[in-house]
Every structure is written in structure tokens, then in C-alpha cells.
Amino acid sequence: MAQIRFDVLTLFPEMFHGFLSTSIIRKAHEKGLIETNVTNFRQFATDKHQTVDDTPYGGGGGMVLKPQPLFDAVDHLLQDASERPPILLMSPQGAPFTQKKAEELAGHSHLMFLCGHYEGFDERIRQNLVTDEISVGDFVLTGGELPAMVIIDSVSRLIPGVLGNHDSAAMDSFSNGLLEYPHYTRPSEFRGMEVPEILLSGHHANMEKWRREQSLERTWTRRPDLLKSAPLTEEDRKFLRMLEQKKRSE
């Protein structure tokens, strides 16, 4: 049995085809670790034109997704469920999605995603159907489909067995709370650009020290906010104080 099931409600199920049939997500399906079910909620509309939206009360532009098709779609999908899963609404108004939220969601065995497309959602959907409103960032997208894929991807890779040992290394390097140090591979010279000598030295302790300092310096330069919560050693702090002093004396 799959360790997690993702139910997606969308008006554009075909948008998920490439994503679901590629790479890690495809392999996780094939291994039976995840199950994904994409449903077009238009099929739950009850009128002959299969209308899912209507004009807003109070006027103004845009259309609003009606409550009935989404409530009925959720009822239908959960008719055999023993408990109600988190029902996530993809919305720029939601709480920002973070790696911590991904870890929390990965602890569930079932997640539902409601994706709107241009339209707003009738407020009764937000208040009485949805359990979490999630935003993947402060930018405007055409719909909730890409954000749902982002969340499914980041949650899936936390499910045991989805990533091989090989792939999970990348995750560990993020989870130390700092930006990654620079990576280099062969050749040692390409179009006149050289690999730092220290990485060719074979001196393990020096290379580790260099990597840690590169990681600290890059975080200090680009994302100083991360340093507040990253676990730092006394030596790390000394190096960061040195960077501060160097900057002040410039």
C-alpha cells in the first residue's frame, strides 16, 4: 500500500501529466510508495453546462468558484476514507510553504489539494472545507496547479524509499541550515576556468575547512537571515566575526 496518497482537484488535470510521468515521482509511483489521483471537479457540476464558477456578489471583475462542485467532489473522494485528510488550498494568501511544512505534511498518509485557476474561491470553501491555505511565494500565478506540484514533489522526496541514498545527500546539505559550498567536477580546467587548488590537494581536513567556510561566507553574503537559526560551532562564529571585521575595514 502507498505510504501517501495525493488527491488533486483541478479544472486542468492534463497539466499534471508531464510531472507525474517523470523522474522521481514516476519511480515513486512504480515502487508503490505514493499514489496520485487527479480529478477534474467540473464533473461534479450539476447543471447541463457544467458550470463551476459564477459572478461575485457585490460586483467587481473576475469569477468566483462555486461551493457546490468542490464540496461534492471532496465528499465523493472521501466517501470511503476513515478520516479527513488535510485539505490544502493553493493561494497567495496562505502561509508561506517551507521545508518544515513539507516535513509536517509528509507525516500524513493522505493529502488533498484544491487548485483554482484565475478565479477566486467562494469564501465558504475557504472557511468550511479547507484546512490549510498555502502560498509558495509572493508572486502571481495562473492557477494552483504548479504550487500543488511543488508541494507534491517536496513532500514525496521525504517519503522513505523515494530517494536513493545517492540523491538524499543533496537534502542533507540543505538541512544543515546553510547555503551549499561550491561544487566542482572534472576537468580541472575548462575554457581557462580552473578548479580551486585546495580541492585538488587531496588534503581532506583542509578541504573540509574550505567547504565549511565557503558555505558560511555564501550564507553570510546572500542569506544572512539563515545564520540566526543555523547550528554554528565556536569556530564558525569566529570565522563570521572575521568576515564582519574584514567588511568594516574595507
Place this chain on the structure above:
Amino acid sequence: MAQIRFDVLTLFPEMFHGFLSTSIIRKAHEKGLIETNVTNFRQFATDKHQTVDDTPYGGGGGMVLKPQPLFDAVDHLLQDASERPPILLMSPQGAPFTQKKAEELAGHSHLMFLCGHYEGFDERIRQNLVTDEISVGDFVLTGGELPAMVIIDSVSRLIPGVLGNHDSAAMDSFSNGLLEYPHYTRPSEFRGMEVPEILLSGHHANMEKWRREQSLERTWTRRPDLLKSAPLTEEDRKFLRMLEQKKRSE
């Protein structure tokens, strides 16, 4: 001629199929407003196994994308270009993607996206090929493909003619710097849940006041950081002070 061309370099071009053939993006293609070209950079590998990655200098887990296939792919794609476009690397280490960045990118006629998949990029790619490193958020994804789609979607909808007047309303409501007010549509009662009476009153000025206050209160509750930069009237500030007082007296 298209107003903007997106070149995507990826090892998983099929991941883009659903996205490119759906909704707004498909229509923008059909109208000739945008052009998208997805290239598998594996075809630029020069050895018979078409290797694009190698182990890192200095050891450690994970694989690193070699410089040669990506440098050669970019050279090939730009051989007839009159100027070098922004070359964007999708990376959790990049500057956070925002609506402002989307607007800036929409001013270009050509954008290139480099998408890695699990692997790191050889630092020489970051330093000498890439012009912008962009992150869509503090979470770990399997690759840069979904972030590239997020950026292509948000930039495309800013290209004149891509959105109809109907759709662009939603964007305007975000661009006032506040979270949106609640939307409601028919029926006025659904499963016992009612639409606020004020929206059924037909009193235009009262409805507008209610909406503004809902928008302010929601922003104040969920995303107070946005209030610092949102354009506010004296009446807005008065309402926010009232909310503060109410909270303090609770």
C-alpha cells in the same frame, strides 16, 4: 514575432509537456505572444555515454553537472542571438523570486533557464555562465523544472495580450499590496452557510467599505509584513489602529 522567448535547458524535457499545452500558456503560444523552446542538454555531451555529470572534486555524496554540456548548449542556442539574454539558474541558494522580479524579467525579450536535477552545478557554470540565481522558496525540490515553470507562468501573464481583461482583474487585486477580501457567489445559502448580508444589500458604498476592511484585517492578521509597503489611506490607518486597540483590550 513573439514578445518573449523562453529557452529551457533540462534533462527532463517531457516534464514541461502538460504545462506548455494547457490554458494560458497554450493560448499565449497560439497567439504567437510567447515562444518556448525546451532543450535536453544531454545531447551536447561529447562522450559516447552522453555523460552530463561526474563525482565532485574533494569527495562527498551526490553528483555535479559538468561545465562542458551546459556551456556548449548555451553557445549553440545563442549562436544567432544579437545579445546575451539573462541566464537564470534555478537554485535554493538564489535570490527569492517575487512579483517584482517577475515584472523585471517580463521586460526582456529572451530568457534562458538552466534546470538541474538532484545534482549540483559545477561552480564555473554559476560564475561564468549564469547571470541570476533564483529561488522560489526555502524548500527542497527534485529539480529546477517546476521553479522554471513557475517563473515562465508568472512572467507570461505579464506580457501584454496574454491575459484577457477578464483575467487580469485578479492580478490588480493583488497589486494593491494587500491580501484579497473574501469572495462569494451564488447561492446565497449553501448547506446552511450564508453569504454576508451586506453583499446582498446592493448598497455599493457599504460593500466597498466592507471589502476594504476585510482586506486590511486579513492582511493585518496573516501577513502584517505587507502593511509596511502597501499604499494606505488615512481611513485605512484609522481602521488598523482600531484593530490594534481591540486586540489589546481582549
